[in-house]
Amino acid sequence: MSTVQLEGERAHHLVFDSFNVEIIIKVLKLSVFSHFFAIFVPLTIRGQGYPWFSTPTVYGMIYAGLVCFFHLASHLLTIATSPKPYLLQPGFVDWQDQIVLITGGASGLGGLLAETLAMRGVRVVVLDVRKGEWEGEVGVHNISWYQCDVSKKAEVDACAKRIREEIGDPTMLVNNAGVVQGKKILDLSEEEVNETIGVNLAAQFWILKAFLPKMIEKGTGHVMTVASVMGLVGSARMTDYCATKAAVIQLHESLKFELKSQYKTPSIHTSLLLPSFIHTPLFSTAQLPRSRFFRFFAPELEPHEVVKKMIGILSVEASQTGMWPSYVKVVPWIRWVKGVREVAQWFSGADHAMDNFVRAPRKVVTPAEDEDEKRD
Template sequence: MNSSTSETENRTKPQQQQKRTLSHKNESISDHLSIDTIIEYLSRTIFRPGGAILASLANLAIYSHSDWRFFVSLIWAALLTFISLWNHVDRLYANQSRWFLNPPKLNWEEQIVLITGGGSGIGALLAKTLTERNAKVVILTKDPPQSESSNSEIKSYICDVSHCKEVDAVAAKVRKEVGHPTIIINNAGVVKGKLLLDLTEEDINDTFGANTLAHFWVLKAFLPAMIKEGKGHVVTVSSLLGLIGTAQMTDYCASKAAVVSLNQTLRFELDNRYKTPSIRTTLVLPSFIQTKLFDKVQLPPSRIWNFFCPPLRPETVVRAIISAMEEQESRIIRLPWYTNGARFMGDGTGLIPAWLRDALQWVAGADFAMREYGPRPDAAERLAAEKEQERGIDLDSKKNR
């Protein structure tokens, strides 16, 4: 980085800090209050087994063992303890922990983390945060990073990860100049935001190239070294829209659904064919994230909507990903809390009736959230106009008869 760039950045830093301060002043507590906040609070208080057990013992000391208040608190404590143990055993089994003990925390100084799409958004924030933990970071980006970094721990390579040959060429450089990545974060993604009939062949190829094929090319280039070492972590950044569909996102939803299946089949291959269960896999399924990729999304502007379905801050997603890597656990990250409902909404599950699914889709305004993307008029508007024109011609011909 040259001196003139550094001086410019130094002059702009106070202005940026002032803007952040002003924006925080304008925010109220209600802007941060959501169902996620309440659930997190409850999970740390009345839904915590230890607290429930203490409450039950307190009731026993105050009331007799036959009193209904003690009985209810005992049942509640037993239920929470059972659920907690069930989840704990399931988590340890999923991570193939020996003797059902938690794995040791990750030593970041020994890690080489490769991030695709690391020049902006979630990828850039991940890179910055990981270097603060003394990890070496390699970012693959199609375009030069939005801001040049002076951090020597970040190594940037220009690479279109949708092309296998480019990935292979850059992979050789990475192995020679930095080493074998111990963590892969497949994060690169694009969104077109067009109706199916407006999508061009190039649009579809671009979407599947970045959102799906890139995962294959990066894994084929770097996974063999992980398998030889018998350890590592693969993070697959998908989307809530990989589980449920929405209008004007056909290519995006399909491409994200593909990598959901990729993550699952990769897990089976690592466990049963490559015999490397110690290589962890994490699937990230976020909803709308406040990044440039979705800056034109239109969501219902109501406090009720924001309470139950809050937009995600990039920092929230980054913290969840880093937690999975740091704890050396395979995880499925669903953010925010309401995305857990997607397990019941997809066509494959059929666990909720179609009318309820459609009602939720309508309330969310999901099928019109991307109206600011794509051409105008779009395919639906053009076809509607053509229908009206044909109807007018038919009416005129009938009158002439």
């Protein structure tokens, strides 16, 4: 059968629903826009008997030259802007020596990242107000959970002391914790605004202040900031969320240059993630356009795809920026073009995505409840 009917939804096509512009872009990158492919174009034309300076051969050489030029320019630009320049390619980390701290790692994207790394034998530390459902999972013994409201500096400092004594100093920080209220600005209570600012923004300061000193002392480490494309654009019912994500992007930018110029630690890498909509519990009740046309050009991101990309970034000894799907890379440019920004906003349906949003309740596990679970 080519279609499957999901309860409460229209029928989905197993082939066309998974086919989107990302697949086309990937194929083009590996073929037409690959410098290895381009180099053989003029050689193939020459092999067909055309003289070196014939029109087809010359066009082939121009095409190959342009493709190679853009690849070289991109590589040189990466070298020039990297805190720790490399000539050919950066090295890879030894995962056995890493201790990865993940905020908001009990569920969603952070939870999947924690489980995936743990199954690979990596030591993982999770800071969250609730406990993850890792019992029975392979590699769960590599995950250490510390109950912590990362928006509160005192709790972060207390957990940091315990982590250093019981496990050691984290070598990688993944600032992933986030909340969204999904309300119009006049409907937001003072507590909700403070919570969004505390979890999405202030928490990153407290995590950095608690764990960055040891990284600076050792001169190595990796800080990954999980932001959002919504930090580049705004939309209705997300004023608090968008504002904090925009601030987080600038925190990342400032930290990158501060580590290089002030602390003289170019080997502490800083990576920024700017994903679009990820199919996680955080936005499970958000509603995006369901037409095949929209999903072809703006596909939803699956958590396992993003986690794979996150691990790929953490595996490399270099600072990187992840922008997914591909259309996110265009957002910084179109946001300033009059008219185009408005059309893109309408096309995305962003201003109505949160109209029926219902926030999932946060289950906080008390120390007493945790002890009861262990005894059971």
